[in-house]
Amino acid sequence: MIITVTLNPAMDKTMVIDGIEIGEVNRADSIRNDIGGKGINVSKVLKSFGTDTLATGFLGGMIEEPFRKELNRMGIKDQFISIQGNTRTNIKLVDRKNETNTDINEPGPLISGGEIEKFIGFYKETVKKGDIVVLAGGLPPNISQDLYGRLTRMAKDKGALVVIDAEGEPLKHALVELPDMIKPNEKELASYLGKAVLTEEEIVQAARSLVEKGIQKVLVSRGEKGSIFATERSVFMGIGLEVEVKSTVGAGDSMVAALVFAEKEKLSDSETLALAQATGAAAVATEGTEACTREDVERYLADAREKIKEVR
Numbered sequence: 001m002i003i004t005v006t007l008n009p010a011m012d013k014t015m016v017i018d019g020i021e022i023g024e025v026n027r028a029d030s031i032r033n034d035i036g037g038k039g040i041n042v043s044k045v046l047k048s049f050g051t052d053t054l055a056t057g058f059l060g061g062m063i064e065e066p067f068r069k070e071l072n073r074m075g076i077k078d079q080f081i082s083i084q085g086n087t088r089t090n091i092k093l094v095d096r097k098n099e100t101n102t103d104i105n106e107p108g109p110l111i112s113g114g115e116i117e118k119f120i121g122f123y124k125e126t127v128k129k130g131d132i133v134v135l136a137g138g139l140p141p142n143i144s145q146d147l148y149g150r151l152t153r154m155a156k157d158k159g160a161l162v163v164i165d166a167e168g169e170p171l172k173h174a175l176v177e178l179p180d181m182i183k184p185n186e187k188e189l190a191s192y193l194g195k196a197v198l199t200e201e202e203i204v205q206a207a208r209s210l211v212e213k214g215i216q217k218v219l220v221s222r223g224e225k226g227s228i229f230a231t232e233r234s235v236f237m238g239i240g241l242e243v244e245v246k247s248t249v250g251a252g253d254s255m256v257a258a259l260v261f262a263e264k265e266k267l268s269d270s271e272t273l274a275l276a277q278a279t280g281a282a283a284v285a286t287e288g289t290e291a292c293t294r295e296d297v298e299r300y301l302a303d304a305r306e307k308i309k310e311v312r
């Protein structure tokens with residue numbers, strides 16, 4: 001079973017505006033609402049690849065019911081713990097004129113001690129040997145920063161594979177427990193290493209050194225520049241594909257879904273990267289946080305394969 005964990009999910013409200021003016025009344029040309037949060041986005045893309053997942057985390061408040069309905073409609077197994085607090089709404093501003101994507105993410109609800117214990121109990125009971133567990137996104141404000149570290153250890157002890165897509169302290173704690181796969185973007189990797197930016201060479205070195213420490217697969221996404229993928233066998237570089245950008249939200253999550261799918265299908269390293277790049281490109285060419293389809297991905301795959309080279 002593939003289990004995605006989204007402890008701080010969100011209703012993503014995407015507004016398309018033709019030239020935002022700060023301090024003025026702006027009128028949106030179009031809006032859309034998508035259930036989101038990194039783990040949920042991974043589940044959505046895996047579903048479009050024909051792969052079932054179980055999604056868990058916390059859901060509560062006025063949007064809990066429509067959120068669950070949407071999970072159900074999408075065929076994602078809903079095992080979210082119901083909470084007293086309100087699940088957040090995150091604003092995604094797409095400015096067509098200035099060609100910018102701006103996110104305004106709420107902090108999310110407080111989680112009570114009882115709610116967290118309920119989640120941990122469920123997690124311990126559910127995760128089994130051979131499962132792939134995806135721990136993705138930020139944590140609600142009052143949750144201990146070492147939670148991803150603890151959840152990584154628990155899943156590894158059971159013989160499950162763990163994939164982390166996080167940043168800051170939660171990422172640091174998780175890395176101590178050596179998850180099997182990680183997908184930082186270059187900014188998150190730089191921050192983990194205490195640097196403002198990283199050169200291409202520094203990214204390759206950092207990815208290699210994380211693999212040497214025991215993380216089997218390190219995929220570093222680099223926005224329009226593409227990505228770098230390191231494993232025990234090789235390091236591959238994928239040059240960014242040229243696509244018409246509709247929304248960059250969830251591009252990284254789509255890559256995580258590709259990484260998980262490739263693991264399940266036992267794809268080679270270069271094929272894994274090609275699929276991840278094609279899925280990332282398909283995601284940015286899709287509106288809002290809507291999942292790209294398998295057909296969208298197929299369209300970019302040949303180009304993605306051509307744009308991969310091995311780093312010696």
Ligand SMILES: Nc1ncnc2c1ncn2[C@@H]1O[C@H](COP(=O)(O)OP(=O)(O)OP(=O)(O)O)[C@@H](O)[C@H]1O
Pocket residue numbers: 184185186220221222223224225226227240241242243245248249250251252253254255276277279280281284
């Ligand atoms: N402007 C772009 N043009 C082409 N491809 C892109 C663009 N932005 C992202 N991608 C593709 O999507 C992948 C993931 O993007 P990015 O590095 O921005 O992820 P991220 O920061 O984790 O995103 P998020 O947190 O919103 O999911 C990139 O490696 C690339 O393959």
Ligand SMILES: O=P(O)(O)OC[C@@]1(O)O[C@H](CO)[C@@H](O)[C@@H]1O
Pocket residue numbers: 008010012035036037038041090103105136137138139249250251252253289
């Ligand atoms: O606040 P976090 O958990 O870091 O990120 C949340 C979020 O921005 O991530 C997804 C895109 O990757 C969106 O669906 C969601 O709104």
